[in-house]
Amino acid sequence: SQPLYYYLAVSDNGSxxxxxxxxxxxxxxxxxxxQLNGVVYGLSKFITIGAGGFIAYTADLSSTGxxxxxxxxxxxxxxxxxxxxxxxxxxGDNGTILRSDNGASWSQASSTTxxxxxxxxxxxxxxxxxxxxxxxxxxxxxxxxxxxxxxxxTSNALRATAAQTSSVTSNGSTTIGYTIxxxxxxxxxxxxxxxxxxxxxxxxxxxxxxxxxx
Numbered sequence: 485s486q487p488l489y490y491y492l493a494v495s496d497n498g499s500x501x502x503x504x505x506x507x508x509x510x511x512x513x514x515x516x517x518x519q520l521n522g523v524v525y526g527l528s529k530f531i532t533i534g535a536g537g538f539i540a541y542t543a544d545l546s547s548t549g550x551x552x553x554x555x556x557x558x559x560x561x562x563x564x565x566x567x568x569x570x571x572x573x574x575x576g577d578n579g580t581i582l583r584s585d586n587g588a589s590w591s592q593a594s595s596t597t598x599x600x601x602x603x604x605x606x607x608x609x610x611x612x613x614x615x616x617x618x619x620x621x622x623x624x625x626x627x628x629x630x631x632x633x634x635x636x637x638t639s640n641a642l643r644a645t646a647a648q649t650s651s652v653t654s655n656g657s658t659t660i661g662y663t664i665x666x667x668x669x670x671x672x673x674x675x676x677x678x679x680x681x682x683x684x685x686x687x688x689x690x691x692x693x694x695x696x697x698x
Contacts, residue, residue, distance in 0.1 A: 490545045494520035494532050502545050515540040515551035519561075522574075526567025527587045533562035533574050541587040554588050564644075568606040573628045575601035575614050583628045594630045596622060607647035607662035611679045615642035615666045623680035634680055642668035646697045650677070667694035 493501045493509070498516040500523075503509045520534040529543040532551075537558040540551040556562070562576035573593070574582045577600045581593040601616035614622040619636035636642065645666040652659050666674040671688040688694065 492523055492525070492530050492545065494523045494534075496520070498534070500532070512545060513542075513550050515542075515553070521561070521563050522565050524565050524567050524572060526569065526572045527585070529587050531565065531567075531572055531584075531587045533565050533576075535561045537562060537576070537580075539574070539582075539590065552588070554584075554590060556582060556590050557592065558582070563601065564603045566604045566606050566612075568612075571627055573604055573606075573612060573614075575604045575616070577601075579616075581614065581622075581628065581631065593624075593628050596631050596633050602642065603644035603666070605645040605647050605664065607664055607679070608649065609662045609679055611647075611662070611664070613645045613647070613664050613666070613676075613680050615645045615668070617641045619668075621666065621674070621680070621683060625679070634676075634683060636666075636674060636683055637685065638668075638672055638674070640669040640672045642666045642672065642674070643694060644668075644696045665697055667697045669693045 491503045496519045499514045500512045501509045502512045518535045523532040529541045531541045537556040539554040539556045560577040560580040562574045565574040579595040579597040581595045582590045584590045599617040599620040604614045612624040619638040621634040621636045622631040624631045647664045650663045664676045671690040673686040673688040674683040676683045
């Protein structure tokens with residue numbers, strides 16, 4: 485069975501659910517009884533993460549498919565993950581950043597924070613962005629091996645980040661770039677157009693906590 489043709493949802497009790505059309509959902513093998521916080525399709529498999537540093541992966545969503553647990557070498561909860569097709573990076577509590585190029589073996593990246601990290605994204609320019617508690621903003625341009633802090637000018641928790649392609653046309657020439665956005669508590673929205681080096685606050689029109697962005 486090809487995972488590419490499935491949607492996969494994970495839950496706070498460790499269960500997982502699959503669908504080939506988004507309409508009909510059936511229970512898939514539960515990888516754990518603990519809370520699962522994220523799932524991504526990358527490296528030709530589904531990878532899920534959760535409480536206590538849990539990581540598992542599967543390349544088979546058929547009725548006989550099973551999960552394989554990977555060793556994360558951490559007990560910190562993992563809160564989000566993303567893939568650029570070549571690697572997967574997961575972030576979590578206590579500044580934890582893990583990276584893998586196969587989903588089975590994971591290495592600890594050089595994090596520059598002990599704050600909890602809640603979100604991660606990748607832009608086509610080769611820049612990874614991670615966000616977290618107390619306005620934490622981290623970026624990496626070497627496939628997530630090393631990370632540096634950026635200034636957010638906010639102490640509000642940042643919950644999620646996303647990157648989109650942008651284009652600027654000048655004198656008949658079009659330049660392709662990437663805009664990265666981070667969102668968080670109290671309506672916080674930050675925007676970067678220079679590969680995550682500088683971030684500018686934007687008016688969101690709300691004071692509600694913003695928990696996700698795409």
